Amino acid sequence: MAKQFDVAVIGAGAAGMMCAATAGQRGKRVVLIDHAERLAEKIRISGGGRCNFTNINAGPQNYLSENPHFCRSALSRYTPQDFLALVKRHRIAWHEKHRGQLFCDDSSEQIIRMLKAECDAGNVSWRMPCKIAAFEKTADGFVLKTDQGEIAARNVVVATGGLSIPKIGATDLGYRVAKQFDLKVVEPRPGLVPLTFDGPGWAPFAPLAGIALEVDVETGSGKGRNAKRGYFREDLLFTHRGLSGPAILQISSYWQPGTPILLNLLPEIDVAQVLIESKTTLKKQLGNLLSQWLPARLAEGLLLAKGFAPDARLADMPDAKLRQLGDAINRWAIVPTGSEGYRKAEVTLGGVDTRELSQQSMMANKVPGLYFIGETVDVTGWLGGYNFQWAWASGFAAGSAIE
Structure with a gap:
């Protein structure tokens, strides 16, 4: 029999862990699923290993999208100062480089441990490494068929990232899920690339x-x-x-x-x-x-x-x-x-068309209970911590809205 959850989050990167922690700390039963063996590899390698975790100047003007005003709501409700407060609470030393870029003094591993601790505080369950073979909508929500058995969830959050840096496990799963439910996808292409x-x-x-x-x-x-x-x-x-x-x-x-x-x-x-x-x-x-x-x-x-x-x-x-x-x-x-293509691209431009989503909750307008966050969505930030801020903000928006 399938294990029952309120929320299944697919993708244990920046956006996925933020969403899982937020929902879990609101009392939701959350499972976090990822196909990788190592947690949050993209966080680990970012900023030369020190993680440029946000930019204090982040605002809608720093993002590209076919629907440029979409990101405004989430960014206004979870700001760089909010994430910085979380970093300070976990006593992570940090410094500012030029143009508002914030980095760990020590290592990006500190951000990964912090997010993992926040998930643990929300009693988040983990399935990792775990591959999803099929994804079905049911009367009560969704059923995910995985190599660790079936998982049933009333809500599913897709936080699988984009196609950049395939050597660390990037896949097109998020786009395939969107297309399965007839949601439009803005053609992906490499961004922040030589x-x-x-x-x-x-x-x-x-x-x-x-x-x-x-x-x-x-x-x-x-x-x-x-x-x-x-x-x-x-x-x-x-x-x-x-x-x-x-x-x-x-x-x-x-x-x-x-x-x-x-x-x-x-x-x-x-x-x-x-x-x-x-x-x-x-x-x-x-x-x-x-x-x-x-x-x-x-x-x-x-x-x-x-x-x-x-x-x-x-x-x-x-x-x-x-x-x-x-x-x-x-x-x-x-x-x-x-x-240089996805091999050296830091992000993926394009993704799930934001006109298919609620800007307040990140839920698909025509598929109740299905959410898309982070890089999977057609919102791409500038270089310098802006994409992490979108991950935190969109993950918080979905995690706060899920019922």
Whole structure:
């Protein structure tokens, strides 16, 4: 006979444990199911092993979705300060890095232990590792057929995450469940991912792997229905296959295949204006002059790629050519040929269409008792702790609403 629960939460990651703990501490009989052998591997590897567990600036403006206002309700009811209070209660030391990012002083294991302790405080039952073979709706709720027997639950919460980092067990189970119940899914694709560049045009830049600098990066436009424009000032990193670093991870979530990204390699300098004004006062070669502002290898590579001789004298250059060089540095438009894919993506864009869900409870509007939370849903945060905050907020919203 199937074991009976009020709530079955599928997925013991950030959102799933938060939901299970919240519901369990409200007196609900909760079972938490996960196919992995190790608990919360994505939390474990996050933030270089120190878990960037939230961002104090998190708000709806930091998230992408086809339905951008959906996240507002959950984020307003469980804030970064709420999660920080939980961290402090468990006496976990933390520190703030730039732009509001909060990290553990010690290890991401502390966040995992904290969430496990919160689940234990709610008497949550565990089934792990446990694989689900079938999922059925019944008159009384749901029946999950697993390799540990049948589990019956009046409510089911799907917190199975997205497709990013398959080596730690990412699956498409959440999307399959949604489609089983005729819920729309926004096409998933990799987010917060390095971008790649193939072809002869990139050849001069391939040897620059390892060079990093702060840049402005943008893509897209604000025009048209559902148009998305992204703009960030962050660090850029050249790789053997293309570009990475926080600037590129951020902009990758806004980038559409076949469209350019625009880089300003010297955001504090109007390069053309400075070069033209300096023609009569500076007796320098272009390469030496640009190396005062840019890493020397990058300055030389950029000049060669744009048809300039690094040893050309500034005084000999026509103003029109210097404007062309200024544009190449302040407005470098390049078209990525692709991305590194789910293998290196930190998150998955898209997911269960939020128009199918209640923004108060995260329950599917046409399937009472079925909830979707966390990365499974079409809500994707910026780099820097925002996706964890969505996990906490959406998990709390569902865990608080389940009857």
